[in-house]
Amino acid sequence: MMSSPAGDRLLAYRARWVVPVAGPPLARGFVTVRGSRIAAVGVSPPDGAQVVDLGDVALLPGFVNPHTHLEFSALVQPLGCAEMNFAAWISLVTASRGNAEQPRPAPAESIALGLAESRAAGVTTIGDIATAGWQVGKADAAATDITAFAEVITLSALRFAEALDRVRKHLDDAATQGRWRGAICPHAPYTVHPELFAKLVDLGTERDATVAFHLAESADELELMRDSAGPLAEYLIARGFWIPGAIPRGTRPMDYLRVLARAPRALVIHGNLLDEQEIAFVAAQRDRISVVYCPRTHAYFDHPAHPLPKLLAAGARVALGTDGRVSNPDLNLLTDARHVAGKFPTIAPVDVLAMITLHAAETLGLEREVGSLEPGKRADLAALALPQHVAADPYEAILGSGSQVVRTMHAGEWI
Numbered sequence: 001m002m003s004s005p006a007g008d009r010l011l012a013y014r015a016r017w018v019v020p021v022a023g024p025p026l027a028r029g030f031v032t033v034r035g036s037r038i039a040a041v042g043v044s045p046p047d048g049a050q051v052v053d054l055g056d057v058a059l060l061p062g063f064v065n066p067h068t069h070l071e072f073s074a075l076v077q078p079l080g081c082a083e084m085n086f087a088a089w090i091s092l093v094t095a096s097r098g099n100a101e102q103p104r105p106a107p108a109e110s111i112a113l114g115l116a117e118s119r120a121a122g123v124t125t126i127g128d129i130a131t132a133g134w135q136v137g138k139a140d141a142a143a144t145d146i147t148a149f150a151e152v153i154t155l156s157a158l159r160f161a162e163a164l165d166r167v168r169k170h171l172d173d174a175a176t177q178g179r180w181r182g183a184i185c186p187h188a189p190y191t192v193h194p195e196l197f198a199k200l201v202d203l204g205t206e207r208d209a210t211v212a213f214h215l216a217e218s219a220d221e222l223e224l225m226r227d228s229a230g231p232l233a234e235y236l237i238a239r240g241f242w243i244p245g246a247i248p249r250g251t252r253p254m255d256y257l258r259v260l261a262r263a264p265r266a267l268v269i270h271g272n273l274l275d276e277q278e279i280a281f282v283a284a285q286r287d288r289i290s291v292v293y294c295p296r297t298h299a300y301f302d303h304p305a306h307p308l309p310k311l312l313a314a315g316a317r318v319a320l321g322t323d324g325r326v327s328n329p330d331l332n333l334l335t336d337a338r339h340v341a342g343k344f345p346t347i348a349p350v351d352v353l354a355m356i357t358l359h360a361a362e363t364l365g366l367e368r369e370v371g372s373l374e375p376g377k378r379a380d381l382a383a384l385a386l387p388q389h390v391a392a393d394p395y396e397a398i399l400g401s402g403s404q405v406v407r408t409m410h411a412g413e414w415i
């Protein structure tokens, strides 16, 4: 249920803790909203503002989930079983949506379900991978900021033109309908011809569109690149999708990173197995390349430890994503942040929180709009219930507890 727009009135929301991310937490703070924008953030309300007491909550910027696959949101549990072979899992995913090169259009209901689940979890900005045909209803489009990445899956040179046309149309639709932002996702090294990959990156540059690419996710993927062999190669050969010579032997993630650096904004999805040189490169290119770590998906496959601490130490920009319900039991991004806080206790809690707010907004080029509580930004808020006796450190209460989001605001309206 949405409340009516507050118009030009100044509404000062008081919370036990206000956590702006861009600055230190404020005890008994206020976030003041005018219309769809944040007017002020402070320890007292501005003159003339109507105070609304939200009670024992922590008020945070609406969360930004830069990587999910909403088409799978109707799944009640991830596909396959935990720690299964990656190639076997991919075959379950493609089987669930038809043919690997001609997937079924995503059911609109699944996308709507995923958006609703995300909003309930405080997520107000989303980067969604749109595999085939993508649409969103008016109400959903009004309640979430959506960047929809048109996904491309083909190793065949015969299909380059068709793939590029489809992505151009997706970007045009986004520009004319205005309900979402268009973006581009060459799926992964094992499903996209390197030449087509480069053309898609260049299209991103031409159209100022963000480019997302699943890279360095599994050992199977690295083996396919290096040796044209292994379980993933066998899977593609068995289904007739393998194009001999399309991926030169000896290919490394670095070869793709160099191309990605041409894009205005590029998301390396996963990056689980980036090596030292690749980590240094990503860090040097941090204005253009971000890594999106999907913690619970990573854990689902039992990959070796994620290089998150090394990436942060090198200065890379890292955000967290939920990935889809094919590999994560839900779309609660805060739970992924808590997973990271538990697994990497040396990372400062405020830095973990930035990975689902400000840094996540930067990955999508939206840092002037969202990601922190600052005057002028869009009024996107997540209110988190706090226990009666909260620790002195609000970050501890947010990341160290199981407390949940109770209210979400998008563009000045409670959802």
Ligand SMILES: [Zn+2]
Binding pocket: 067, 068, 069, 129, 214, 269, 323, 324
């Ligand atoms: Zn993904």
